[in-house]
Amino acid sequence: MYLIERYIMVATQRLVITIIGFLIFIFASYSTQRYLTDAANGTLALQSVMYIVFYKILIALEMLLPVGLYVSVAVALGQLYNDSEITAVLASGISPFRIYKAIMFLAIPLGILVTLLSMYARPWAYAQIFQLKQQAQSELDVSHLQEKKFNLNDSGRMILSDKINRKNNLLSDVLIYSISGNNTFLFRAHSVQVVNPAIASPAVTLHSGTAYQLDHKGTDDNVQTYKNFNLHPKPMKQSIELRSKSASMAELSRSHDPADIAERQWRESRGIIAILMALLAIPLSRTRPRQGRFATLLPLAVLFVLIFYAGNISRSLVASDIIPSFPGVWTVPLIMLLGFFGLLAHQASLLQKFFR
Incomplete structure (x- = not known):
């Protein structure tokens, strides 16, 4: 691996570990406080709280990992732009696509991990949470x-x-x-x-x-x-939404129900969206001289909010059979891909002007 790629990777990797660790800590603290309140109210057994928090973190990782990488790429590259290091690298004749190459070395493994978490770990965690809640609410255990x-x-x-x-x-x-x-x-x-x-x-x-x-x-x-x-109290029933979320990929693949199709597409697209978010952060992290390393965080935050809500809305529309299942949930990553190529073309035109 070349020196430039290694340098960018190390700078980004440190931030990824720090930011993801911080996000997990905040999420775990919030979830623990929430379910400890339920335990105090007699809704859950105290011994079930830590299990549910663990399963909730496992579910949240499909969102926390891409967000951690997205923010890390933006901050790390923003710092390099602010210190004029990227400008010096480009002025020495090194191709700007090596920056994308360095980020891809981090984004692709993380995208694969997010896909595996979304396809297999997330439904398993939802099933375990339902089982614990069913036990707490249907089983007449007086201990809690x-x-x-x-x-x-x-x-x-x-x-x-x-x-x-x-x-x-x-x-x-x-x-x-x-x-x-x-x-x-x-x-x-x-x-x-x-x-x-x-x-x-x-x-x-x-x-x-x-x-x-x-x-x-x-x-x-x-x-x-x-x-x-x-x-004879009635046992707790699994909702349609929870049934889809806890279903295996094999069950979702055989189903023609719009809710199951939306859930399957959601899981399949998570890794691709994680990679595209990291790639979109590269051109958006570019700052002008003396602009500051955090100058691009506002547009980056706006973009993340748009991606987050667009993904949830598209999944809801497919699940409600309001929009067709093709492209369905894949509409958002397709738009992100087109946006990335647009930013790439714009950056290429700026570089041509820079080197004239």
């Missing part, structure tokens, strides 16, 4: 419930208990609130015995209390007093 607190979950169920006997799976002086369809159910019980905590068929027995069924339309309300009442 808090006494004298409203223990909520994402399905809308709330449990309030004055005392909890964790050894015997017994709750005393209990209020249970849940929603199913067009009805709201409210159960008041002297005690609740968890008969079967399993995810597939959870069951509890309520002793000495009152059950209220409230019809949202107001036509079929009723009240029932009971001594023993057997309750």
